[in-house]
Amino acid sequence: MNFNYYIPTKILFGRGQLNNLHKEKLPGKKALLVTTNGRSVIDNGYLARTIEELKAANVSYVLYNKITANPDRKEVMEGAALAKQEGCDFILGLGGGSPIDASKSIAIMCTNEGDYWDYMVRGTGKGKAIKEKPLPIVAITTTAGTGTEVDPWTVISNEETEEKFGFGIDETFPVLAVVDPELMISVPQNYTIYQGFDALFHSLEGYLANIATPISDIFALKAISLIAHNLPLAVFDGQDIEARENMALANTLSGMVESTSGCISEHALEHVLSGAYKNLPHGAGLIMLSVAYFSKIAEKHCCGDRLVELAQAMGKKNAKTPEDFITALKDLQKACGADKLKMSDYGIEKSRMKEFAIAAKTQNARSFLLDPCELTVKDCQEIYEKSYK
DSSP states (O other): OOOOOOOOOEEEESTTGGGGGGGSOOSOSEEEEEEESSSHHHHTSHHHHHHHHHHHTTOEEEEEEEEOSSOBHHHHHHHHHHHHHHTOOEEEEEESHHHHHHHHHHHHHTTSOSOGGGGOOSTTOOOOOOOSOOOOEEEEEOSSSOOGGGSOOEEEEETTTTEEEEEOOGGGSOSEEEEOGGGGTTSOHHHHHHHHHHHHHHHHHHHHSTTOOHHHHHHHHHHHHHHHHHHHHHHHOTTOHHHHHHHHHHHHHHHHHHHHSOOOHHHHHHHHHHHHOTTSOHHHHHHHHHHHHHHHHHHTTSSHHHHHHHHHHTTOTTOOSHHHHHHHHHHHHHHHTOTTOOGGGGTOOGGGHHHHHHHHHHHTHHHHTTSSSOOOHHHHHHHHHHHOO
16 A cells, blocks of 8 residues: 555547647647657648647747657657757657657657667666756557557657667656547557557556556556457447547556556567567557467466456456456457457567567566566567467
8 A cells, every 4th residue: 555646637528628738838839749650640630620720829830740650769869859950948759559659759859968869768778867957758649559648658669779668767757638528539459449449458567567556457457357348349330429438548547547656568578579679560460469469468367366356347247267357358359359469470480489488578677677576588589489470
């Protein structure tokens, strides 16, 4: 019962909330508006609507629209250079986890010298202290997946070393988040699946983490229940606004889980994959690893009661064993059409499984410290190999 709680983000949640952005006191007068290199925010009108809101608030902007699905160090440095050149005084991330995560990292590099990887505390990072406060961040999420709009974490890849790590400080919490489920109706079916499961795993992992608190448990169980009951509806009818709304809430709650507990080593195992293969969506990687991963946790007999509680949250009210949770996870994947994903479809080579296991344990050692039980390199290799199709 000893814990700290800190989530300083103001949230505008609900249908049509993007229309209220101009009424808020924004943290500056000129924004670097960060989006992806795709066309979704343009074609669906979200970029134009955001620009209109900024104009109504008498705020100018510079557009940086080069963020990829797995944002990397070069994109961060380029965005920060543009923001400094143009005199931007805050960063606005528009889109899913990628542009919002990148916005946080850009905000750091707008006020601190050197290269982004100088400040990374894992792998080949130099672990330098962040001396200057990052620029303020505003997040407008168009997906229900990462919860990054209410947490401090930013996940960035190093294209040269094939590393991918999460990182964050108190000052990388967005000061303002807009969570408008109307912006999520346009998400394609496959990305609705990947993003929905990403949110699910944030809460599942946060519930099993050895730093879980009574507060994070409340957020996690509610998010898990919402996802189990609404994700299949959102997958097969993207226009179901109630399902989208419930998934948006689950996503935001999962971000709060990340802020009050933390991800365990399933995310570490996946980051190795999408760090090496940039075409792999993070959520897809998590789905492919999940059954073998949680089965390995169940085999360790370290958190059986918690796994039963997770099964119950996912709708199996009469669950009595950890295996009931594994069944619930498989059933949800099947209900969403997510059970057919194959690593081989993304060019992942089975011969690299031991290499990946060693990389996960060494590069992401901190995530393994949060696990409810010890996973060895051999355990990790078995998880990768059992997940491979």
